Structures are given as structure tokens and as C-alpha cells.
Amino acid sequence: MNIVWNKTSEQFHLYNDRLSYIIGVAPSGELANLYFGKRIHDRADFSYVLFRMGMPNVVVDADTESYSMELNCQEYPSFGTTDFGAQAFEVEMANGSRISNFVYKSHRISQGKKEIKGLPATYADKTEAMTLEVTLADTLAGMELVLYYTIFEGYPVVARHAKFKNVGNSKVKLTRALSACLDFPDQNYEWMQFSGAWARERIPEIKKLSTGVTYIDSRRGASSANQNPFVILKRPGTDDFMGEAIGFSFVYSGNFIALADGSTHGRLRFVMGINPDRFCWPLEKDECFETPEVVIAMTDRGLNDLSQTYHKLYNNHLVRGKWKNTPRPILNNNWEATYMDFTEESILKIASKAKDAGIELFVLDDGWFGERNDDFAGLGDWVENPKKLPQGMAGLSRKINALGLKFGFWIEPEMVNPNSNLYRRHPDWVLSVPGRKSSLGRHQLVLDFSREEVVDYIYGMLHKVIKGSKIDYIKWDMNRALTEVFSVDTPAERQGMVAHKYVLGVYSLYSRLIKAFPDILFESCSSGGNRFDAGMLYYAPQAWCSDNSDAIDRIRIQYGTSFGYPIVSIGSHVSAVPNQQTGRTTPLDIRANVAYFGTFGYELDLNEISDEEFELVKKQVEFMKENRALIQFGDFYRLRSPFENDQAAWMVVSEDKKKAVVGFYCLRSNVNALPGFLKLAGLDPDKEYRMEGKTYYGDELMNMGITLSEFYDRGFTISKDYDSFVTIIEEV
Numbered sequence: 261m262n263i264v265w266n267k268t269s270e271q272f273h274l275y276n277d278r279l280s281y282i283i284g285v286a287p288s289g290e291l292a293n294l295y296f297g298k299r300i301h302d303r304a305d306f307s308y309v310l311f312r313m314g315m316p317n318v319v320v321d322a323d324t325e326s327y328s329m330e331l332n333c334q335e336y337p338s339f340g341t342t343d344f345g346a347q348a349f350e351v352e353m354a355n356g357s358r359i360s361n362f363v364y365k366s367h368r369i370s371q372g373k374k375e376i377k378g379l380p381a382t383y384a385d386k387t388e389a390m391t392l393e394v395t396l397a398d399t400l401a402g403m404e405l406v407l408y409y410t411i412f413e414g415y416p417v418v419a420r421h422a423k424f425k426n427v428g429n430s431k432v433k434l435t436r437a438l439s440a441c442l443d444f445p446d447q448n449y450e451w452m453q454f455s456g457a458w459a460r461e462r463i464p465e466i467k468k469l470s471t472g473v474t475y476i477d478s479r480r481g482a483s484s485a486n487q488n489p490f491v492i493l494k495r496p497g498t499d500d501f502m503g504e505a506i507g508f509s510f511v512y513s514g515n516f517i518a519l520a521d522g523s524t525h526g527r528l529r530f531v532m533g534i535n536p537d538r539f540c541w542p543l544e545k546d547e548c549f550e551t552p553e554v555v556i557a558m559t560d561r562g563l564n565d566l567s568q569t570y571h572k573l574y575n576n577h578l579v580r581g582k583w584k585n586t587p588r589p590i591l592n593n594n595w596e597a598t599y600m601d602f603t604e605e606s607i608l609k610i611a612s613k614a615k616d617a618g619i620e621l622f623v624l625d626d627g628w629f630g631e632r633n634d635d636f637a638g639l640g641d642w643v644e645n646p647k648k649l650p651q652g653m654a655g656l657s658r659k660i661n662a663l664g665l666k667f668g669f670w671i672e673p674e675m676v677n678p679n680s681n682l683y684r685r686h687p688d689w690v691l692s693v694p695g696r697k698s699s700l701g702r703h704q705l706v707l708d709f710s711r712e713e714v715v716d717y718i719y720g721m722l723h724k725v726i727k728g729s730k731i732d733y734i735k736w737d738m739n740r741a742l743t744e745v746f747s748v749d750t751p752a753e754r755q756g757m758v759a760h761k762y763v764l765g766v767y768s769l770y771s772r773l774i775k776a777f778p779d780i781l782f783e784s785c786s787s788g789g790n791r792f793d794a795g796m797l798y799y800a801p802q803a804w805c806s807d808n809s810d811a812i813d814r815i816r817i818q819y820g821t822s823f824g825y826p827i828v829s830i831g832s833h834v835s836a837v838p839n840q841q842t843g844r845t846t847p848l849d850i851r852a853n854v855a856y857f858g859t860f861g862y863e864l865d866l867n868e869i870s871d872e873e874f875e876l877v878k879k880q881v882e883f884m885k886e887n888r889a890l891i892q893f894g895d896f897y898r899l900r901s902p903f904e905n906d907q908a909a910w911m912v913v914s915e916d917k918k919k920a921v922v923g924f925y926c927l928r929s930n931v932n933a934l935p936g937f938l939k940l941a942g943l944d945p946d947k948e949y950r951m952e953g954k955t956y957y958g959d960e961l962m963n964m965g966i967t968l969s970e971f972y973d974r975g976f977t978i979s980k981d982y983d984s985f986v987t988i989i990e991e992v
């Protein structure tokens with residue numbers, strides 16, 4: 261890993277074993293992108309890649325130097341001089357002009373990586389990464405812009421973000437401040453996005469790029485289930501096992517855009533950042549605005565390799581604290597078992613059975629506070645309901661601990677029901693436009709987390725409940741989109757800040773709670789997977805992946821999620837049948853075989869299942885305890901896609917390649933079909949492995965594959981709906 265500055269050519273070359281990123285000061289003084297891709301040799305001057313054709317509009321006009329931004333790859337372009345593509349930023353000056361010209365001023369190369377104040381970001385120490393900060397200045401605007409690039413040792417990754425500073429005397433407004441732009445010399449790419457809605461999150465969609473704009477965004481206040489802030493650009497033909505691809509993961513949990521713009525000259529631009537729609541950030545003298553970070557990863561070895569890069573980077577350089585690289589407790593959550601209709605006694609009955617099954621953590625979901633007996637009341641009143649918890653959270657936690665279980669509970673701190681004491685006392689504490697109707701979502705309003713006093717108040721209430729009990733885990737939910745985004749406490753010209761300041765408020769509450777209770781395991785949730793993003797993982801190292809707990813739908817949802825997020829971050833539970841979201845009845849086997857590939861737990865009352873099933877649950881819990889470290893932190897391979905087949909398969913391999921766990925699932929029966937082969941991946945071709953009592957070489961398992969008929973002896977067959985198996989492969 262290194263960052264080289266060539267003073268004569270004014271070029272930077274960031275490289276490690278796998279990638280090169282080359283940036284130069286262009287004839288215009290702005291930064292041009294000279295190369296991004298597989299590692300290449302360094303040279304003193306790469307400016308031969310710049311086109312100096314006088315044909316179009318030129319920003320530098322000289323016989324030898326004609327230079328148009330439009331024809332060359334830019335690093336962080338603005339609109340209005342000679343670049344006509346999607347812009348990375350826009351500054352509105354005091355006189356109304358939006359033309360800017362940020363030219364190279366200075367740079368700094370350092371070891372390690374600095375924090376981004378108030379925002380989640382990847383981190384690294386001095387041996388793990390190097391950072392380049394390039395300062396650009398627009399003297400007429402009185403502004404400075406710093407572009408940050410961090411290259412990591414051992415990862416084909418560059419993390420980018422930008423910082424604006426008003427160093428002049430007049431006020432300016434940032435009307436667009438994206439985090440990164442990457443221009444490519446050609447547009448022969450496919451765009452892969454992860455879209456969906458409640459209960460069907462992160463379903464991959466692929467489209468071929470050409471000229472014009474391809475674009476996804478969120479304007480819902482949260483990153484959203486509808487479009488995930490993670491996009492892959494891949495060469496046609498790239499699949500899980502081979503080919504080139506570049507991933508863009510936004511470390512942010514609010515409104516965003518990801519946009520590809522194919523120019524009619526054949527170039528491609530990709531930009532990502534905070535959604536500029538309704539965004540406006542005024543900067544007074546000496547004020548700064550720092551964007552969140554985009555993590556750019558590349559591969560020339562297929563999408564499994566790209567996903568593994570994100571899994572490892574996020575496990576080692578994003579997740580923090582006690583739960584970093586720590587196997588997660590197996591939990592029982594009461595939501596689908598009781599909804600809000602419970603008593604302390606009924607909860608203890610469920611918990612006690614969970615303990616008998618070997619489960620480690622009990623989670624009390626929604627309904628324990630205020631007048632919360634249904635969706636219509638109570639949010640905002642974070643005080644125990646004495647009818648349900650006669651001795652409060654402290655009493656219940658003591659009793660659960662006495663059973664030998666850890667204990668955690670559910671909160672939804674960003675919300676308030678109109679029917680709550682909090683709302684009655686502070687009706688102006690919600691996002692709403694005076695004089696207009698406020699839209700409800702699940703009968704609730706959104707607290708104005710752009711205001712410090714609101715965050716302070718919620719912190720105080722939650723701190724009290726947590727402090728008084730022994731709490732090991734918290735599930736932080738968020739169950740509606742932001743609408744009527746307006747803060748009564750904010751002057752008119754600063755309303756464009758509110759959506760981002762709301763997200764900063766959420767991050768600050770997380771930070772304060774984590775600081776006060778560093779050992780608590782936080783699980784984020786947003787009606788399931790409505791805010792499953794890299795920003796959240798910085799605070800909450802796991803996320804409830806979807807409210808859809810049906811095993812068959814979960815195969816697709818977890819498969820899609822695995823492209824950008826670590827397996828250990830995927831909240832996955834076994835629930836009762838018929839499934840409460842889909843009505844489907846699946847065997848207990850497949851429900852666990854799917855849920856193993858995540859955090860694992862149960863979302864049901866184990867008193868309600870048969871003795872025979874309970875014995876099976878005990879075995880499942882035992883299996884997960886034995887294998888969770890490998891499953892949650894090993895190298896994950898997607899083997900067969902549920903979007904292209906009636907079956908799906910995936911596997912996890914240990915770093916030393918001595919052990920692997922394979923999961924295979926029939927989404928529907930294939931009657932009278934040959935069982936066929938499943939080719940494995942990631943093993944050592946020369947090692948001999950044992951699987952189901954027989955031995956095979958790694959190369960046999962990966963190239964010839966395993967015959968699925970090997971599993972017919974255990975009763976498995978591909979001609980049965982919802983049949984599945986999980987098998988262990990171990991070095992002999």
C-alpha cells in the first residue's frame with residue numbers, strides 16, 4: 261500500500277496489491293481521474309490519458325493545451341463550465357451564481373484514517389491504511405474543498421468523502437454535496453441495484469447501462485427498503501465466480517442518490533451521496549460541511565470476491581466495540597409470539613422454555629411502556645407499564661437473568677404517538693409544517709431529531725430505563741418514513757438542513773447510548789430492513805433483515821443482502837407456521853437451515869410446538885453454537901441463485917480452508933428431475949475433506965461438484981417443496 265505524489269506531473273497514485281487509483285491536476289487546475297482499476301505499475305506521468313481536443317467547449321484554450329472537462333474523466337465535477345454530466349456538487353454564491361472553479365492548492369498524505377465528526381465511517385490505524393487529502397480552492401467564492409481518499413492494506417478498497425469550508429466573507433449555500441464521483445472511459449457496464457419494499461427487501465436487479473441516466477434514490481428520510489444505498493457496476497458476464505465489478509456502498513442512513521450518467525461521447529460517470537433534493541446547507545464564514553463516506557471496492561474475480569471484501573472490511577473496519585468479530589448470542593424474541601398482548605408471567609413462560617432449548621438471550625419486543633397496548637398509543641413514553649411489568653424492567657431483567665438468560669428490549673426512540681404524554685406536552689417536537697396536516701405512519705409521528713433538546717430528552721428517558729436494569733441487548737426500531745420534513749425551531753433559510761440534521765441526531769443518540777453502555781449489543785431495525793445500511797452497522801453491528809420471517813422468502817432476502825453486508829449483520833430467526841406474513845407452512849428444518857446464515861434466533865413461543873419439534877430445536881441451537889463463529893465470520897460464497905433457479909445454495913469456508921458449512925434449499929419441487937450436482941467453492945483443491953462420512957478432494961468438490969443424491973439417504977430430495985439440508989465439510 262502506498263500513495264505516491266509526483267510533483268512534476270502533479271499526479272497521485274494510490275495503490276495496494278490489488279488496485280491502482282490515479283489522479284492528476286488537470287490543465288484547468290481541477291482534479292482529473294486518470295485511472296481506477298486493477299493494480300498497474302507506477303510511472304512519472306500518466307497525462308497521456310487526457311484528451312486535448314479543441315472540438316467541443318474548452319475550459320483551457322491554447323493550441324497545445326485545449327482541455328475540455330466533458331471529454332475527460334473528472335474527480336469531483338461541478339456543472340456550468342465545460343462539464344455537462346451529473347455534478348458532484350453545487351455551490352450557490354451570494355450573487356446567485358452557481359459556477360465554481362476549485363483548483364489544486366495543496367495536499368497531505370498520512371498514515372491511517374481520521375474520523376468524520378458526527379458521522380459513521382470506516383476506521384484504520386497507521387499500519388492498516390493511508391489517506392490522501394487534497395485541498396482545492398475557489399478564491400472568487402472564498403471556499404476550500406478537501407477531497408479525502410483512504411486506501412486500505414489488503415483490501416481492494418478506496419473510501420472517499422469531501423469537506424467544504426467557507427473561508428471567505430460572504431455567505432454561500434451548498435445545494436448539492438455528494439460524497440464521491442468515479443468517471444470511467446467506457447460504459448460497457450451493467451448496473452446492479454438492491455430494491456424492494458417492506459417484507460421483500462434487497463432484491464437484486466440488473467440493467468445494462470448506455471447513454472443517459474440510471475438512478476436510484478431515497479427521499480424517505482431513511483436509506484429505505486425500496487432502494488438500498490449499495491450499487492454494483494459490473495462488466496457484462498461477470499457473475500459470482502468471475503469477472504470485473506466495482507461496488508459503491510454509502511456509509512449513511514438517510515436520503516441518498518446513486519446515479520450513473522452515460523455521456524454521448526461514450527464515457528460513464530457514477531456519483532453517490534446525500535440526496536440533493538430539498539437539501540440546502542448554508543455556510544457562514546469559517547463554517548464547514550463534511551459529507552458521509554462512500555466505500556468503493558473493486559474485483560476482477562467475481563461478485564463473491566467483491567462481497568467478501570465488504571464483509572471483511574465492515575467486520576474489521578466499521579463495526580466497533582465488544583461485538584466486533586464476536587459470535588452473536590442466540591436469542592428468542594416474543595414479537596410474533598405475543599405481539600403487544602403479554603404479561604410478565606407469559607413472558608417468563610416463553611423465556612423459561614427458551615432457556616431449556618439452550619437459547620442465550622431473551623428479547624422483550626414492543627408493548628412494555630406507557631399505554632402501548634396497540635399501535636395507536638404510547639410511543640414517546642419510555643416508562644414501564646406497571647400492568648405488564650409490575651416490577652419494571654429491572655424486575656423482569658432480574659427474573660430473566662435468574663433463569664440463566666441474558667436480557668434485552670425493544671425501543672423506537674425517534675417516534676411519538678399523538679396519543680402519548682410526550683406529544684401532549686410537546687406537540688411542537690415533531691417534524692411538521694405549521695398549519696398543515698401531518699401524515700401519520702403506523703399511527704405515529706416523527707420526532708424532530710434535528711433538535712438537540714429532543715434528542716437529549718429521549719436520551720434521558722432511555723438512559724433511566726437501561727441504567728436501572730441489567731441490559732445486554734437493544735433492538736432499535738424505526739417504523740415509518742419522514743414526511744412534512746420541517747422543523748419549527750429552524751429559520752426558513754436553514755430548512756434544507758433538517759433531513760440531514762435528523763440523521764445526525766439519530767447518530768448522536770446512538771453514540772451517547774453506546775458511550776454510556778458500551779457492552780450492549782444493538783440491533784437496528786426499521787419495519788424489518790428499511791434502514792439496513794453501512795451507516796447503521798457502525799453503531800448497531802446487526803440489523804433485523806426483514807419483517808418477512810418466511811424461510812422461502814428469506815432465502816431471497818438474505819441472498820440479496822449478502823452482496824453488500826456481512827453474514828453476521830443479518831438478523832434471522834425461526835418463526836412459527838403458518839408464517840404470519842405469507843401464510844406458508846414450511847418444515848422446521850428449512851426455517852433453521854436458512855436462519856443459521858445470520859445472527860440466528862427464534863421468533864416464536866417454544867411452548868407452542870410439539871415435543872418432537874422441541875427436541876429438534878435443541879439440536880438446532882447446539883448446531884449453531886458449534887458453528888456460529890465459522891458461519892458468521894467465514895468466507896461466504898453464493899453458489900446457486902434463488903432468482904434464477906428453483907433451488908438456492910450458499911456456503912461458508914473457514915479462513916484456513918479446513919472447514920465449511922453448506923446450505924442447500926428447494927424453493928419448489930422439481931419432480932422427476934435428475935438430482936444434479938452442486939459445485940462448491942473456496943476450498944483447498946489439494947486438501948482431502950470428509951462430507952457425510954465420505955472423503956473427497958477439494959478439487960473434486962469444486963470442479964465435479966457434489967451429487968445431490970448423496971443426501972437422498974437422509975430423506976432429502978429435490979422433488980419436495982421446501983426440502984433443504986445443511987452439511988459440514990471438514991479436512992480429513
Ligand code: DGJ
Nearest residue numbers: 595625626785787788807
Ligand atoms: C417492526 C419490527 O420489524 C418488528 O420486528 C417488531 O419489532 C415491530 N416493529 C414492533 O412494533
